[in-house]
Amino acid sequence: MRSRRQSIITEDDDPLTIAMAPPPNETEAERQERLDAEKEAQKRSDAIDEELNRQRLAEKRVKCVRVLLLGQSESGKSTTLKNFQLFHSSKAFRTERASWRAVVQLNVVRSIRTILELMSEVQAATAPPQPRPTNAAPAPSYPKLTPEHLKLKMRLSPLQQVEEALLRRLTPVGSADFEATRLSPVTNLPYSNRLTVTGGEVAVNSSTPWKTAFTRLMASTTRTSFDSAQEIDFDDPKDPGVILNACAEDMIRLWNDSTIKEILNVRNLRLEDLAGFFLDSLSRVTSPRYVPTDDDILRARLKTLGVSEHRFSLKAGNMMSHDWRVFDVGGARSLRQTRTPINLLAAWAPYFDNMDAIIFLAPMSGFDQVLDEDPMVNRLEDSILLWKSIVSNPLLKATEIVLFLNKIDIFKAKLADGVQFGKYVVSYGNRPNDFDSASRYLMKKFAGIHKSASPQPRTFYCHLTAVTDVKSTHTILNNVKDMVLRQNLVDGNLL
Ligand SMILES: Nc1nc2c(ncn2[C@@H]2O[C@H](COP(=O)(O)OP(=O)(O)OP(=O)(O)O)[C@@H](O)[C@H]2O)c(=O)[nH]1
Numbered sequence: 001m002r003s004r005r006q007s008i009i010t011e012d013d014d015p016l017t018i019a020m021a022p023p024p025n026e027t028e029a030e031r032q033e034r035l036d037a038e039k040e041a042q043k044r045s046d047a048i049d050e051e052l053n054r055q056r057l058a059e060k061r062v063k064c065v066r067v068l069l070l071g072q073s074e075s076g077k078s079t080t081l082k083n084f085q086l087f088h089s090s091k092a093f094r095t096e097r098a099s100w101r102a103v104v105q106l107n108v109v110r111s112i113r114t115i116l117e118l119m120s121e122v123q124a125a126t127a128p129p130q131p132r133p134t135n136a137a138p139a140p141s142y143p144k145l146t147p148e149h150l151k152l153k154m155r156l157s158p159l160q161q162v163e164e165a166l167l168r169r170l171t172p173v174g175s176a177d178f179e180a181t182r183l184s185p186v187t188n189l190p191y192s193n194r195l196t197v198t199g200g201e202v203a204v205n206s207s208t209p210w211k212t213a214f215t216r217l218m219a220s221t222t223r224t225s226f227d228s229a230q231e232i233d234f235d236d237p238k239d240p241g242v243i244l245n246a247c248a249e250d251m252i253r254l255w256n257d258s259t260i261k262e263i264l265n266v267r268n269l270r271l272e273d274l275a276g277f278f279l280d281s282l283s284r285v286t287s288p289r290y291v292p293t294d295d296d297i298l299r300a301r302l303k304t305l306g307v308s309e310h311r312f313s314l315k316a317g318n319m320m321s322h323d324w325r326v327f328d329v330g331g332a333r334s335l336r337q338t339r340t341p342i343n344l345l346a347a348w349a350p351y352f353d354n355m356d357a358i359i360f361l362a363p364m365s366g367f368d369q370v371l372d373e374d375p376m377v378n379r380l381e382d383s384i385l386l387w388k389s390i391v392s393n394p395l396l397k398a399t400e401i402v403l404f405l406n407k408i409d410i411f412k413a414k415l416a417d418g419v420q421f422g423k424y425v426v427s428y429g430n431r432p433n434d435f436d437s438a439s440r441y442l443m444k445k446f447a448g449i450h451k452s453a454s455p456q457p458r459t460f461y462c463h464l465t466a467v468t469d470v471k472s473t474h475t476i477l478n479n480v481k482d483m484v485l486r487q488n489l490v491d492g493n494l495l
């Protein structure tokens, strides 16, 4: 039997120690030579370690952080993407001012056309009584329009051409997108479609170079400045801004008219809550040398068809930088390719692979609205259904999901105006109709689904947002970026 002592290998027995030991009877000169050689070897080894370290960091540096923006149409996905652009590529953001100018103009025309179409409806409803089917819904009781109103309406009819001209400029020649961007004829709208369908939507396929289409608008092709606003040819007589400016006074009169306000009230139509609302800034946005501000660009509405992607580099501390890719997909139901909840996510699913985080936007203000695409579906219910499908999706079980309960500004305004949350969200009952209680209720609702539907436990991240507000959104996006990066480092075993 081997003794216990024999089984222990001492430092003296270690083969490496033996090999490295100085030879017996080493002279002083030999010793010095040996030490120099060892020093040289150590230097080489350190250099190799350093290089390996550098390569490892370089690999990490090119690591891409991928974020996907999801939510129903008009939830604020593209606006969130614009915030990312504004913070990380402000030069690029500003080169697009000329393009956004046309979108703002189109939004103005759309709002005015909504009023004009409503006036036609009022004319029809207040005309001498026609025989009506006995089961027809009673027409709302509108105030009467005066001849002055009708003259105003006629003077604003050139806006139709402005709209066509803007659409032509937004879509490349011969593009099929022209159809997609057209406003639908409001005159044909049935009463039941009020509120949600207000003149159809303006959309441009993000895969087409609609922004570069605007280079045609610019006076000079040589860019000396990064801000394209300086290159808009304000003196071009064909610029749609010329007619808009000529119609400005009439548009302002129309929007401020008390009868028109009453008609909008009867129809329960709050234009100021709709996407792309600029009627409160008419004199500014129709002025001859109008250039959109950052705030205008965030408020401008252009529906997304297809997918937009924004890339930027972000330095995290003093260690390494990451490339970020943020994806914005169209949220309209027709783009989600289906009307049934089961395949609701079919169009988004191809982007689920490899995502580090999802920012899911649910507009709280939609509680009293229905979907444009389907007037039978309440917007808040649709958001909740979508949320459930996303958090329960097995492909996304390891993806961080951040909820933005968005449009809190409109939500607050609606509650303050007396719109009863409990009337639309029956389970809310008769709890107080104030922002704190209603937002707490919604947060709990989304958190509950997150907890019960997630395939595996994960943290619930939630922010109350108004993504048209640059300052607060900046802070929130910084929080989100920190969280995603931290998670990314944990996953990469760097923390
Ligand atoms: N007042 C207010 N408006 C908002 C807010 N978020 C977005 N909007 C506006 O709502 C409109 C729709 O926002 P988008 O970002 O285009 O919506 P989307 O989710 O990209 O919609 P799709 O492209 O159709 O999927 C725009 O005019 C925005 O300016 C918000 O928090 N408050």
Ligand SMILES: [Mg+2]
Pocket (backbone or CB within 6 Å): 077, 078, 079, 302, 303, 304, 328, 329, 330, 331
């Ligand atoms: Mg969009």
